[in-house]
Structure formats: C-alpha cells, structure tokens
Amino acid sequence: MITTKKEKVKIKSDGHVTSPKGYKAGGVHCGIRKKRLDFGWIHSEVPATAAGVYTLNTFQAAPLKVTKESLEKEMKIQSVIVNSGNANSCTGEQGLKDALEMQKLAAEKFAVQKDYVAVASTGIIGVPLEMEKIKKGIAAINDGLNEDPVNFEEAILTTDTVTKQVAVELEIDGKLITIGGAAKGSGMIHPNMATMLAFITTDAAVEAESLQSALRQTTNQSFNMITVDGDSSTNDMVLLMANGKQDNIPLHEAHPEWNVFLEGLQIVSEHLAKQIARDGEGATKLLEVTVKGAPTDIAARQVAKAVISSNLVKTAVYGADPNWGRIVCAVGYSEQPIDPDKVSVAIGDIAVVKNGLALPFNEDDAKQYMQNEYVQLTVELNNGLHEATAWGCDLTYDYVRINASYRT
Structure with a gap:
C-alpha cells in the first residue's frame, strides 16, 4: 500500500471495484465483439445508496436514460450491467425498448427490483443492439466461472489498451472503509461531465443527498478535468454505489470525518481519470x-x-x-x-x-x-x-x- 500525504487514506496495490465488502463483478464474451469480452456486471449483496453524473451531450443514449430515470426514482442501485461494442445510441424507440429489456432481464437474473438495475452501453453509435447476444451475456451472470473483477474491467473496454482500476482504504469511526473503482475511456473524452464510463463502489453507509453532492464535487475535480480529443460522448456516466456493509453511522456533510471520505473518493476518481487520460487513443504521454x-x-x-x-x-x-x-x-x-x-x-x-x-x-x-x-x-x-x-x-x-x- 502507498500512504497518501494526509496518511488517512491508503491506496491498495491490488485494488478493484470489488475490493469493498459485499460486491462481486464479472465479464464474458457474448458475441457483440469478435473476440474480446464484451458484457460485464457488478452486483451488491444489498441495495446500495447510489449517485450518478451524466454526459451533457444532447444526444443521450437509451441506457443512460433508463439508468438516470431509475436512479432518480429510487436513489438506489444493486446491480450494474454493461455491454461494449454497441452504444445503443441514436437508435430511437427500439433502442429504448432494448435498454428496458436489458434492465428487466438482469433484474430477473439477479432477483432484484427492476429499478435497482443500472444499464450502460459503449461502442458504435446508431446501430441496433443484437438482443440475442445481450441475452446470452445476461444468462452467463452468476455461473461462477466468470466472477472476476478483471473480467469486468476488460469487458467494458472499447479502444482502450489497458484496464483501469483502483481502490483505497480509510478509517472512519473505527471502521475500515474501502472505496473501489473501474473505468473505461480512451476516445471521445472531454471535460463535460463524466464523458466516459466509471463505476465506483464503497462499503460505507452514506446518506443519499450527501453521496450525490460528494460525487459531483469529486467529478468536477477529476473526470471533468481530463480531455483526449475534445469530443463528448452520448452514453457516458459515473455511478457511485454505497452499500453500507461496514455498518458505520451513515456519513453526511456534518460528520466530523466527512472530509476523510471525500479525500478517499477524490483519490479514486483522480486515479481513474488520469488512467483514462494516459490511455487516450494513440497517446504516448x-x-x-x-x-x-x-x-x-x-x-x-x-x-x-x-x-x-x-x-x-x-x-x-x-x-x-x-x-x-x-x-x-x-x-x-x-x-x-x-x-x-x-x-x-x-x-x-x-x-x-x-x-x-x-x-x-x-x-x-x-x-x-x-x-x-x-x-x-x-x-x-x-x-x-x-x-x-x-x-x-x-x-x-x-x-x-x-x-x-x-x-x-
């Protein structure tokens, strides 16, 4: 581990999105792409308080709309599904139906409430989803063979050359809190609110409004401060899940150690953002x-x-x-x-x-x-x-x- 300058937060050398307690993740090849893994998922043992920020591109893709609407209703997420290779963007009414079907089928597979499933897609714009292949990916969830955070990190990539992940540990109220994250992004990256896919998890309990505020604050100082090519995508978002599995007193802005949590979240967000910038398409520096x-x-x-x-x-x-x-x-x-x-x-x-x-x-x-x-x-x-x-x-x-x- 590497101790940060404030010695309150430690970066895990082998950290992943599943490093916090109560999360699992995986990925498979369902056939959208020729060879590479192209369908991934994250699942929390319990519903997690959740927050999200989204691209400001006027053309917002169907999965983003579905996820945003569900999150605004419930402010909770328990499962996330992601496909790469096809953005399901600019696909009209059929694209929205497909995103909703993805959400419904995943909810049935995970045995969770439909609105507790977040849907994300990335890839080519304007091409209808091949739903039979998506169904194949959903069917592979929880088969035991594919549960590996590295598989998830690989499944969400498009033109990326490397996976992007990090996790930190911090102590609050005597509880060891972990924050983990994974991201994808290589092209169509520009500072305009979350122009990439990033998924951040924590086992801390955090009040919903405070979690959303924390995500916006750290996004403005990390993901919104990177650029590769000046293009803002139609799909991309940052999702933050807090499942409370460490049984801490719920955190909020008035908590005496709120800034410790913010520091941990900032470090995770900044590390992911810098990994995206370094992996810009064709980049050498x-x-x-x-x-x-x-x-x-x-x-x-x-x-x-x-x-x-x-x-x-x-x-x-x-x-x-x-x-x-x-x-x-x-x-x-x-x-x-x-x-x-x-x-x-x-x-x-x-x-x-x-x-x-x-x-x-x-x-x-x-x-x-x-x-x-x-x-x-x-x-x-x-x-x-x-x-x-x-x-x-x-x-x-x-x-x-x-x-x-x-x-x-």
Whole structure:
C-alpha cells in the first residue's frame, strides 16, 4: 500500500471495484465483439445508496436514460450491467425498448427490483443492439466461472489498451472503509461531465443527498478535468454505489470525518481519470497542466482545460517541442480574466515565461524533459489564490489511424 500525504487514506496495490465488502463483478464474451469480452456486471449483496453524473451531450443514449430515470426514482442501485461494442445510441424507440429489456432481464437474473438495475452501453453509435447476444451475456451472470473483477474491467473496454482500476482504504469511526473503482475511456473524452464510463463502489453507509453532492464535487475535480480529443460522448456516466456493509453511522456533510471520505473518493476518481487520460487513443504521454494564482476556482479550471485541450499544445508535447507560445495562446483564449503581463509558464521545472515575457532557457534540456511519459506544465496567473489541475495526453499519428477505421 502507498500512504497518501494526509496518511488517512491508503491506496491498495491490488485494488478493484470489488475490493469493498459485499460486491462481486464479472465479464464474458457474448458475441457483440469478435473476440474480446464484451458484457460485464457488478452486483451488491444489498441495495446500495447510489449517485450518478451524466454526459451533457444532447444526444443521450437509451441506457443512460433508463439508468438516470431509475436512479432518480429510487436513489438506489444493486446491480450494474454493461455491454461494449454497441452504444445503443441514436437508435430511437427500439433502442429504448432494448435498454428496458436489458434492465428487466438482469433484474430477473439477479432477483432484484427492476429499478435497482443500472444499464450502460459503449461502442458504435446508431446501430441496433443484437438482443440475442445481450441475452446470452445476461444468462452467463452468476455461473461462477466468470466472477472476476478483471473480467469486468476488460469487458467494458472499447479502444482502450489497458484496464483501469483502483481502490483505497480509510478509517472512519473505527471502521475500515474501502472505496473501489473501474473505468473505461480512451476516445471521445472531454471535460463535460463524466464523458466516459466509471463505476465506483464503497462499503460505507452514506446518506443519499450527501453521496450525490460528494460525487459531483469529486467529478468536477477529476473526470471533468481530463480531455483526449475534445469530443463528448452520448452514453457516458459515473455511478457511485454505497452499500453500507461496514455498518458505520451513515456519513453526511456534518460528520466530523466527512472530509476523510471525500479525500478517499477524490483519490479514486483522480486515479481513474488520469488512467483514462494516459490511455487516450494513440497517446504516448500523460500531460498534466496546473494553473495557479487564478481569481476564482472556475477561472483556474477553465484556463487549465483550455491548455489541456489545445491540439497545438498536444502535438507539441508529442514532438517534445518546448513551444511555450502555444501554451500562452491557449491561456489567452480561455475567456477568463487574464493579465498577460503577469503570466508565467514552466515546462517541468524549467521556467520559460515570466510576467508575459520569454526567459532564456536551455532548449535541449526542455526537449529532453518533454520526452518523458509524464509531462507537467505550470501556468502562474498571479491574479488570485485559486488553482486547478487538468490531465490529458499528446496527439499522435495513431489517433488519426485509430479513428479513421473505427467502424472497419
């Protein structure tokens, strides 16, 4: 385990979405994709208080609508089913019927209330689901052979090259609380409320409204601070389940250790978000942009997003080109209150701009630094006390290759 800076939360070296007490998960190949696992599930022993955030894309896919409606009614989830390879998006009335049938069949398989089942899909847009294959996947739930969180993590992937998972442990009121998570995301990733699929579980008991508030707060500081290509998907969401299996006194904002729970949730969300950014389609590097000295939190976040989203910055990072002009250009079009004469920029530890003017620096050293797999840029606005960090990746030739042949 790795102890965090506050020594209240410990990251489990082998953590998964099933690390919290009372959860199991699995995945199978049901035939939507040619070879890879393509149908997964998570199940809690008991109904879990749940929260969700969703893409802001106007074209919201059928499974997202079904899940959102059920969660708003009950604020509980006990089971999650996910298919990859087909997004069931822009599929009209039939797509909605298929998503509802998925929910109904899964509820029967798990023997739970229908509205306690969350449905998610990811993959090609505009193609009807092959429901016979979905039924095959649902039939395989709980057969014992496929219950493995790694199978779940693999089953939800599309163009991802690696699975994404993490878990942490923290102590609250003498109870050992665990928070685990799994995610997918590689393309169509942009900071606009949960543009990916992420599933977070905890065995803590948490009051429903506080859980939703916690998820929104941490999402704004993690999943909403990453970008790969500037495209927001039609399907994607973050779901958080709290099943209370540790029998703690239910947590809420007034609880004296609420911030410990928030820290744990933030660490899980941030780790998953950074894994998504690093695994961007065709990416070779993880890019981190930190903005300091902003007049407001919103300004700090918007400036960081502007820099991380700039294709010119991303290509410069790919080419290890310390072209700081692209960075200040992105800062300038962030539509936030910026005083150009106060802005400073650093590439790693190398200062390249101070008070809006170029500094002499060793370009070879900067190029050498930018060849690392983890590149940090720092922008100091010198106009306040707020700061924010965003994550992204470089833009490579492979991104074009992957997306030019996505359907073929």
